[in-house]
Amino acid sequence: MTADNLNGRLRIAVVIGSVRKPRLADPLAAWLERELAALDWVDVDMIDLAAVSLPMHELQPRGAAASPIAGRLAEADGFVVLTPEYNHSFPASVKNMIDWHLVEWAYKPVGFVGYGGSGGIRAVEQLRAVFPELRATTVRESVLLPMAWKHLDTAGRFTPPPGAVEALHAMMSELATWARALRPARVADLAGRP
Numbered sequence: 001m002t003a004d005n006l007n008g009r010l011r012i013a014v015v016i017g018s019v020r021k022p023r024l025a026d027p028l029a030a031w032l033e034r035e036l037a038a039l040d041w042v043d044v045d046m047i048d049l050a051a052v053s054l055p056m057h058e059l060q061p062r063g064a065a066a067s068p069i070a071g072r073l074a075e076a077d078g079f080v081v082l083t084p085e086y087n088h089s090f091p092a093s094v095k096n097m098i099d100w101h102l103v104e105w106a107y108k109p110v111g112f113v114g115y116g117g118s119g120g121i122r123a124v125e126q127l128r129a130v131f132p133e134l135r136a137t138t139v140r141e142s143v144l145l146p147m148a149w150k151h152l153d154t155a156g157r158f159t160p161p162p163g164a165v166e167a168l169h170a171m172m173s174e175l176a177t178w179a180r181a182l183r184p185a186r187v188a189d190l191a192g193r194p
């Protein structure tokens with residue numbers, strides 16, 4: 001990130017949290033990518049954790065240069081985490097990805113698209129307790145998709161229920177506000193790093 005490149009477009013990394021095969025994340029991520037592509041102020045980077053190797057036994061307490069996605073996270077102005085709910089929380093794959101990094105999160109906003117029986121609300125709310133430790137802020141608006149598997153057509157394509165697109169736009173708008181507002185803190189943080 002430079003001081004200038006936040007005046008216009010924002011780079012948003014979307015993290016696909018589920019690594020299962022098969023997974024509901026696929027049609028939901030495809031929908032998300034389609035919707036975000038229609039926003040003219042966003043450059044989207046889809047980060048699929050199923051395609052990323054972050055071995056837990058190589059985890060470092062302050063993040064690791066060995067991460068294949070550290071550069072992509074560092075480049076992002078903000079994040080959207082697409083997370084299912086597993087046993088009333090978020091998946092281990094999401095926590096591992098968070099733990100693998102540190103400065104990449106600092107002074108950036110994080111929004112959530114949750115799914116599960118109750119829309120992934122417990123996963124989302126628990127992630128809100130994690131991100132401040134990384135100096136990231138979570139945005140109020142979120143997208144919750146209860147029983148999203150009921151909204152797949154015969155081709156397996158996700159058709160959002162009423163209100164989902166509006167919720168996504170509200171979240172992205174807030175994400176942009178925070179991404180721009182946090183710009184001075186990010187520039188100062190970068191300047192102050194050894």
Ligand SMILES: Cc1cc2nc3c(=O)[nH]c(=O)nc-3n(C[C@H](O)[C@H](O)[C@H](O)COP(=O)(O)O)c2cc1C
Binds near residue numbers: 022117
């Ligand atoms: C291990 C496991 C635990 C789950 N626990 C919950 C749960 O506590 N609450 C819930 O609403 N759904 C739960 N589910 C259902 C998932 O939210 C649902 O299957 C979702 O589609 C999984 O996303 P994925 O297919 O992209 O991994 C669980 C699924 C798995 C695999």
